[in-house]
Amino acid sequence: MNEFHFSFVDLLLSGLRLSTPLLFAALGGLLSERAGVANIALEGFLLVGAFSAAAVTYLSGNPWIGLSGALAAGAMIGLIFAMLTVYAKADHIVMGTALNLFVVGALPLFNKIFFGVTGSTPSLELDQRLSVWFLFFVAVALSPLIWFFLHKVPFGYHLRSSGENIEASKSLGISVKRTRLIAVILAGMVTALGGAFLSIAHGSQFSRGMSAGRGFIALAALILAGWRPIPVILTCILFGLADAAQIVLQSYPLPDGSTLPVQWIQMFPYIVTLVVLVGFVGKTEPPQAIAKND
Amino acid sequence: MKKLRFLAPFLGLLVALSACKKSDSTTESTAENKAAGAPFRVALVLDKGGKDDKSFNASAFLGASRAQKELGIELRDVEVNDDTQVEPTLKNFAKKGYDLVIAIGFTQQEALKKAAEANPNTHFALVDSVVDLPNVASLMFKEHQGSYLAGALAAMKSKSGVIGFIGGMDIPLIRRFELGYREGAKHVKNNIKVIVNYVGVTGEAWNNPTKAKELAVSQMGQKADVIFHAAGASGAGLFDAVEERTKSKAGENFYAIGVDSNQNWVKPGFVLTSMLKRVDVAVFDTIKAAKEGKFKTGRQDFGLQNAGIDLAMDEHNKALVDDWMKTELDKLKTDIVHSKITVTDYYLIKR
Numbered sequence: 001m002n003e004f005h006f007s008f009v010d011l012l013l014s015g016l017r018l019s020t021p022l023l024f025a026a027l028g029g030l031l032s033e034r035a036g037v038a039n040i041a042l043e044g045f046l047l048v049g050a051f052s053a054a055a056v057t058y059l060s061g062n063p064w065i066g067l068s069g070a071l072a073a074g075a076m077i078g079l080i081f082a083m084l085t086v087y088a089k090a091d092h093i094v095m096g097t098a099l100n101l102f103v104v105g106a107l108p109l110f111n112k113i114f115f116g117v118t119g120s121t122p123s124l125e126l127d128q129r130l131s132v133w134f135l136f137f138v139a140v141a142l143s144p145l146i147w148f149f150l151h152k153v154p155f156g157y158h159l160r161s162s163g164e165n166i167e168a169s170k171s172l173g174i175s176v177k178r179t180r181l182i183a184v185i186l187a188g189m190v191t192a193l194g195g196a197f198l199s200i201a202h203g204s205q206f207s208r209g210m211s212a213g214r215g216f217i218a219l220a221a222l223i224l225a226g227w228r229p230i231p232v233i234l235t236c237i238l239f240g241l242a243d244a245a246q247i248v249l250q251s252y253p254l255p256d257g258s259t260l261p262v263q264w265i266q267m268f269p270y271i272v273t274l275v276v277l278v279g280f281v282g283k284t285e286p287p288q289a290i291a292k293n294d
Numbered sequence: 295m296k297k298l299r300f301l302a303p304f305l306g307l308l309v310a311l312s313a314c315k316k317s318d319s320t321t322e323s324t325a326e327n328k329a330a331g332a333p334f335r336v337a338l339v340l341d342k343g344g345k346d347d348k349s350f351n352a353s354a355f356l357g358a359s360r361a362q363k364e365l366g367i368e369l370r371d372v373e374v375n376d377d378t379q380v381e382p383t384l385k386n387f388a389k390k391g392y393d394l395v396i397a398i399g400f401t402q403q404e405a406l407k408k409a410a411e412a413n414p415n416t417h418f419a420l421v422d423s424v425v426d427l428p429n430v431a432s433l434m435f436k437e438h439q440g441s442y443l444a445g446a447l448a449a450m451k452s453k454s455g456v457i458g459f460i461g462g463m464d465i466p467l468i469r470r471f472e473l474g475y476r477e478g479a480k481h482v483k484n485n486i487k488v489i490v491n492y493v494g495v496t497g498e499a500w501n502n503p504t505k506a507k508e509l510a511v512s513q514m515g516q517k518a519d520v521i522f523h524a525a526g527a528s529g530a531g532l533f534d535a536v537e538e539r540t541k542s543k544a545g546e547n548f549y550a551i552g553v554d555s556n557q558n559w560v561k562p563g564f565v566l567t568s569m570l571k572r573v574d575v576a577v578f579d580t581i582k583a584a585k586e587g588k589f590k591t592g593r594q595d596f597g598l599q600n601a602g603i604d605l606a607m608d609e610h611n612k613a614l615v616d617d618w619m620k621t622e623l624d625k626l627k628t629d630i631v632h633s634k635i636t637v638t639d640y641y642l643i644k645r
Binding site (some may be wrong): 010014017105108119120126204207209210212248259 | 343344345346347348352373375464489490491492494495498499501502503504505507508509511512513515516527530531534537538541560561
């Protein structure tokens with residue numbers, strides 16, 4: 001009597017929606033890490049993007065201005081992260097952790113200043129939000145664009161070279177510091193779009209901690225894709241689909257009428273990661289000069 | 295050293311920001327009611343959701359603020375963002391000589407136990423969990439009773455015969471909501487189908503609205519037309535999903551049921567009702583009793599019998615709940631209060 005029905009189309013669409021913020025964050029991470037700046041601050045970048053998009057959209061009434069706000073704030077947080085890692089030469093991992101913690105504490109404060117509460121921004125009406133699918137296509141279109149940028153544009157060469165070998169890059173007259181600074185600012189902007197997706201497209205407000213670990217999942221997707229912009233589309237969609245599949249599995253009835261324990265089902269995306277990583281991908285090569293300072 | 299000098303402005307900024315956040319909550323929360331001699335001092339320690347979660351913590355803060363206004367107590371509130379900070383915070387308030395320290399949320403249980411053992415002369419109160427010590431009042435809510443009513447109403451309202459439940463983190467407290475909801479729905483309609491999903495198994499599950507939205511979309515895809523959430527701030531995703539689905543499908547209606555605080559106003563017309571957990575009443579009553587020297591320790595239960603648990607009926611959902619539904623609900627309420635109906639308590643079947 002507990003008949004079970006769901007549609008594959010719904011599952012697919014849900015998976016694509018869930019993969020969008022991952023793809024933005026993974027592409028941001030790619031720009032930063034290919035330039036040699038290890039970036040575990042993606043989580044913080046996402047939150048900054050989510051907050052600024054929701055806040056600016058609410059105050060201006062226009063989601064496009066909100067999206068621009070997210071880009072500006074993303075560039076700003078990217079600039080701060082680059083200053084700390086590239087110029088102040090702080091350890092990338094330590095600074096990434098510090099930045100994440102800082103953002104988690106600072107955003108509720110800004111929220112309080114603008115809206116009088118620490119919990120969330122005011123909710124946005126339907127017509128004040130962007131289409132989920134528009135941003136999904138932006139994310140997918142961004143991947144080949146970034147590939148082109150890295151492989152066909154001189155600055156792209158410099159960026160990759162800064163991430164592979166600092167000394168060799170300098171001997172060619174490339175300013176590694178400046179290249180990395182620009183790369184991390186771009187990373188902040190791209191990742192902030194993922195945050196904007198969460199707060200003004202898929203969701204209708206910023207609430208604290210709403211990225212819920214997506215920055216780290218994106219990092220895993222990036223590593224799984226071997227830091228390459230086209231495969232990263234596939235790994236992010238894989239994670240998104242695995243997430244959507246576990247939603248469906250939660251209500252899948254066992255022969256005795258009960259359902260699988262939630263804890264088991266929630267392992268599903270991670271088991272997929274392990275299987276794919278060990279079984280299909282094998283060893284992935286990170287950029288050689290990652291986390292090394294000039 | 296060069297590095298450090300470079301970092302100084304950023305560190306300065308960090309310190310300034312964190313300092314101004316702290317002073318901000320201090321100045322705001324410390325009462326000015328020092329008129330009648332030494333004021334009665336109360337500390338409220340909220341959990342991660344924070345006092346603006348429009349839900350559980352917000353309700354606790356509301357009760358304490360009311361006490362501040364009406365009883366002239368001095369109130370300090372703190373939001374603890376890090377689990378390891380709970381115990382030092384509680385102990386610190388006790389050391390400073392606060393008359394009553396109230397901890398909100400089951401996550402503070404262990405810390406409160408240690409703090410209460412170390413400070414036997416301070417009165418403590420804990421919401422949602424039990425600490426069996428002579429100076430602790432444990433304020434417990436019968437969530438299963440309210441969830442039973444929510445389930446009954448969902449079953450009455452549903453046209454498809456399928457309803458949904460979205461839990462936040464998969465823990466016994468939320469299973470208690472789920473079980474009550476199932477029983478209430480089955481009582482009204484024996485063959486009803488209840489689809490159950492949980493957002494996650496970690497604390498992040500309370501703060502993941504877009505994931506909750508996908509759960510709701512999936513449930514509506516499986517024909518659920520009334521969905522109850524017990525998922526904290528993630529619940530915003532359910533409200534969005536219900537609104538979007540209703541507006542995109544002409545002639546079909548989908549409804550959400552809110553939780554803890556009255557959430558009917560969040561999306562008027564789409565929120566069928568909210569299961570109220572009157573943490574505000576519990577907190578206010580406890581402060582009042584303590585101030586009058588009648589502080590009662592031990593376990594205190596808030597349920598339908600003392601309006602600690604209820605369904606929210608106001609102008610926002612007046613058009614959604616028919617009179618016959620209200621009558622049915624009142625009957626069920628009376629039956630539960632008079633023990634004619636016993637709602638299974640998940641806590642009791644598990645231990």
